[in-house]
Amino acid sequence: MHLSRVDLNLFTVFVAIYTEGSVTRASQQLNLTQPAISHALNRLRQLFNDPLFVRQGQMMVSTPLARSIIEPVRQALRGLEVTLTENDKFDPALASKQFNLALRDVLESTALPPLMESITRQAPQINLAAIQVERRELVSELAAGSLDLAIDMLLPLPNEIHRQMVVQGNTVVLARRDHPVIQGELDLDTYMQAEHILASSRRKGMGLEDFELSRLGLQRRIRLRCQHYFAACRVVSQTDLLLTMPEGYARIANEQFNNQILPLPTAMPSWDVYLYWHQNVENDPANRWLRQQVIEAFQNQTV
Structure with a gap:
């Protein structure tokens, strides 16, 4: 079928139903009536000769065909949107928009406060969703x-993903204030003789510090593996366990626990943090503005 005979608005409806899993919520998202959404869905079904979505309880569940075409459709719509807007001026003071920003939870405490201060000051109708x-x-x-x-x-991503380093950070070690062995300084022998906490969202595997220690033929004892640095900081304050973590976040998460923050007694690569975006939004005014806000939010910070 020739593209000229296809209503491109149908694909906006397709993405909305896929994303929301509901005709009702799709109609709310697009500010259209439910009959209009249902009519568009029927036309899509005829176009693809496939039901695309099947009702299961309160949800519209996608068919295998719908799942196979969702990403190409999203990319095509995104490319069209960028083409239409890349020459427009973006005025944050007037724009009404939600940006979606992916970041690890360890970066939220350092990135979000200055970023939201800037956004709320410049753009009263712009919202931000920080997601993992x-x-x-x-x-x-x-x-x-x-x-x-x-x-x-730093991630091994293809060339279509552009990147810029926004901050470098050091690694530090936390020990409780009244630790029986460690008071104000820490050498490598003492570090290796201690028991440790590893904070990681992964169920297994070594931390970055363990890879570096293995290069020296060393292996520390992990007494506790947990998911979040904040919980680990609290455990440190009540035990003799040591925690190795990024310095910037350590100074935030450790505020209420008053643990000692000590240099890691061995060389460790810096925690380099990068900002990533797709090449199709390289010249998008709204995305360029958001990138600048993120870069400025990280200035004069450590991770």
């Missing part, structure tokens, strides 16, 4: 426009 996305899905989400930006460590 699986790293294997970053490329497709950025390409589809469901993510505007991502902030993460």
Whole structure:
């Protein structure tokens, strides 16, 4: 079928139903009536000769065909949107928009306060959703426009994903204030003789510090593996366990616990944090503005 005979608005409806899983919520998102959404869905079904969505209880569940075409459709719509807007001026004071920013929870405390201070001051009608996305899905989400930006460590991503380093950070060690062995300084022998906490969202595997220690033929004892640095800081304050973590976040998460913050007694690569975006929004005025706000938010910070 020739493209000239296809109503491109149907694909906006398709993405809305897929995203919301509901005709009702799709109609609310697009500010259309439910009969209009249902009519568009029927036309899509005829176009593809496939039901596309099947009702299961209160949800509209996508068919295999719908799942196979959702990303190409999202990317096509995103590319068209950028083409139409890339020459427009973006005025944050007047714009009404939500940006979606992917970042790890360890970066939220350092990035979000200065970022939101800037956004709320400049753009009263712009909202920000900070979300966590699986790293294997970053490329497709950025390409589809469901993510505007991502902030993460250095990742092996394809050339279509542009990047800029926004901050470098050091690694430090936390020990409780009245630790029986460690008071104000820490050498490598004492560090290796201690028991440790590893904070990681992964169920297994070594931390960055463990990889570096292994290069020296060393292996520390992990007494506790937990998911969040904040919880680990609290455990440190009540035990003799040590916690190794990024310095910037340590100074935030440790405020109420008053643990000692000490240099890591061995060389460690810096925690380099990068800002990522897709090449299809390189010249998009709104995305350029948001990128600048993120870069400025990280200035004079450590991770």
